[in-house]
Amino acid sequence: MFLINCPYCGEREQVEFNCGGEAHIVRPKNPPDLSDDQWADYLFMRKNIKGVQFERWNHSNGCRRWFNVVRNTATDEILKIYNMGETAPNINGDDPKTPSGEPNIGSGNISSTFEKK
Amino acid sequence: MNLLRENTIKSLKNNKIENHLGIKIQEICFINKINLRINPENLEYMKACSKILNTILPTKPNTFVKNGNLKIIWLSPDEWLITNDIDNDNLFAKLRNEVGDLEASVTDISENRTIVRISGEKIYKLLSKFLVLDLEKNLPTKSTCAQTLFVKVPILLLRNHSDNQLPEVDLFLIKSHANYVYNLIVDGTENLDF
The missing domain is CATH 3.30.70.1520 (Heterotetrameric sarcosine oxidase)
Structure with a gap:
């Protein structure tokens, strides 16, 4: 549970909101020209980053408005909230802080973090 | 067959005002x-x-x-x-x-929602049992309102009173949720002395 600062209603609990998945996915201009793989990529493939992610959220039990959120999925820290239609802010997603200092790409992976050590 | 319009909460018929340990509950219907x-x-x-x-x-x-x-x-x-x-x-x-x-x-949307009016000194304590909303921040003055969740159901709260008046809040409920919310409120009127 965390607080989200709705652009209209102010700070509210997360239970009032729904996450609408990744933001800034643009519908291809010429769908008939795409291959099945490209179309499936547009429809289904979403990033699932442990770290800074750009998401769409809806204040479903409040003003029912959509807006964009930049959230660190490891710590639920909200870095920025901006309106629909705005361009993505330039927020550096490198090395997000994790609660107990574990590597940010998952402890099961052999990562550059381990190799450095 | 009785085809007259009926209110939603059965025990609050005919604009009856119930008093549960200092909390007054009234259904305001047909608005x-x-x-x-x-x-x-x-x-x-x-x-x-x-x-x-x-x-x-x-x-x-x-x-x-x-x-x-x-x-x-x-x-x-x-x-x-x-x-x-x-x-x-x-x-x-x-x-x-x-x-x-x-x-x-x-x-x-007259038939979509019904209104339950609660008043009394401790209604904010009562509401805080069920809401995740920060009432001080979201209903700070008279004529403010907030949409939120009451346990699991969507609700609209209206603050009717100014600071020096007896607290009075209107709850706008979807009709099929009204009895659920009413029962919880009646239950919640106990143990308000924390």
């Missing part, structure tokens, strides 16, 4: 409600609506304005809920004629 959606940037429509309603549409989030027996409640930047105790001038038809089916929508 006309109109849902109005227009683009707030379209000043022509905004003016037309204000003229019919005799007051401006509130554009400040989570507030409502009261004009006689009319209340206009902010729901979202382009959506308002208009409640009207006595519909003697056929407000719905007037609004519909004026802005009706253009870039606006006027919908009669």
